[in-house]
Amino acid sequence: MKGLILTYLIAAFGTIGALRYPLIGLYVFAGFAVLRPQFIFGFAGDISKISLVVAISLLIGWALQGFGSWRLGRARAIVVAFLVFVVWYLVSAAQALDKVGSFMAVQVFAKLVLPFIAGITLMHDEKDARRLLWTIVLAQGYVGFEMNLAYLFKSYNVAGEGFGGMDNNFFGASLVCTIGPALMLSLTSKTWYSRGLAAAAGLLILHTTLLTFSRGAMVGLVAVVIAVVVIMPKRPKYMAAVLVAVLLTVRLVGPQLASRYGTILAEDEARDASSESRIDLWLDCLKVVRAYPVFGVGPWNWAFVAESYGWPPGKSAHSVWMETAAEIGVPGVVALLTFFGLTAARLWPIARQRQTEANRSESGLAAAVVLSIVGFAVAGQFVSAKDIEAPYFIALAGFPLLKNRDAVAARVSAIVVARPVQPRPLTAHRGSVKPIQGFSGRR
DSSP: OHHHHHHHHHHHHHHHHHHHOHHHHHHHHHHHHHHOHHHHTGGGOOOTTHHHHHHHHHHHHHHHTTSOOOOOGGGHHHHHHHHHHHHHHHHHHHTOSSHHHHHHHHHHHHHHHHHHHHHHHHOOSHHHHHHHHHHHHHHHHHHHHHHHHHHHHSOOOSGGGOBTTBOHHHHHHHHHHHHHHHHHHHHHOSSHHHHHHHHHHHHHHHHHHHHTTOHHHHHHHHHHHHHHHHHSOOOHHHHHHHHHHHHHHHHHOOHHHHHHHTTTTOOGGGOOHHHHHHHHHHHHHHHHHHHSTTTOSOTTOHHHHGGGGTOOTTOOOSOHHHHHHHHHHHHHHHHHHHHHHHHHHHHHHHHHSOOOTTTHHHHHHHHHHHHHHHHHHHHTTSSOOTTOSHHHHHHHTTHHHHHTHHHHHHHHHHHHHHSOOOOOOOOOOTTSSOOOTTOOSOO
């Protein structure tokens, strides 16, 4: 009951505060998108509209602020890719085979797109990005807390069945997206209690990921660990943190999990039916792409055509990328891949820069976004998590770093031009040069 009261208070604060400071509404909306309070506090009845109220207030506040600033800097190409994806999504929905399903998909998609576009124009600096990451990590950490509470004290694995309308694989992909940000916040936060809070949230998220029994999430988790080793400075404290995380993961993987995850790399004859069906599903998605290469069959329409390929009605394709290509065509999936890929590529040099006390926080934020995208990109190949909000909002946290990149370079150049380095005159100190005997310098 206390958690429900707190949720109502946060919603009220976000709704009222967003009218004056729209970013408050963005933080609350992103947190609720991950927390999904209507499922955690289901005993309270239907509270599914609570996020909608916050979103409307956010959009009103955004309009009152003149729709933010569209000075995008190095994030411009990324935003263009996202907008191309949105336009292609809408055009594909307009010519879908089953327009009723696509209309429902557009409604769901709009709940993500409009706050996301508002966030592009409203987030300006590193503090805005850090607050958004903290909101998402703490919300996911609380979800992990509830999952672990049910598993440890009620002997019921809720995560293995899914959460918030997501199946276990979808839920696992959502969790993997937030492990990297939790790790980076625990390493780059300035106070011991904030580092401890991020580490606790990361541990809860990690264990919940394993409890989903999702092999796609496990592959994504392995990809995140590899990316961490590549990105992180090779300093003892960072490597120790990675080693501790790996050892905890190994310790938490029990015999049941190990036997299930062991089939990921199994030979053809040793794969289970689920693994084989994924490959067959992907091949059938490619058949759809071949038949409808430009606009696909329409959003949420793969389930509509799956039956014609011998699958049960409503069968998921178990891949974000394959299902997106089948539903909105090759240009649409290329735009989506460009959005995430270009975000990671632009942030990679910032994450890998030589760390100093001045840029440690900036590098950590960039690394957090890159790790999230890596986890989502890999896990998404095995999960149809097209409408997952976490990776989009975490990618949004990287935009302020890119938007300000050109401005910082311009300021540095202006300082250099305004204050050119003057060559120092070559002067000889008295007694420092000895005359050569027999030479007076005259002819």
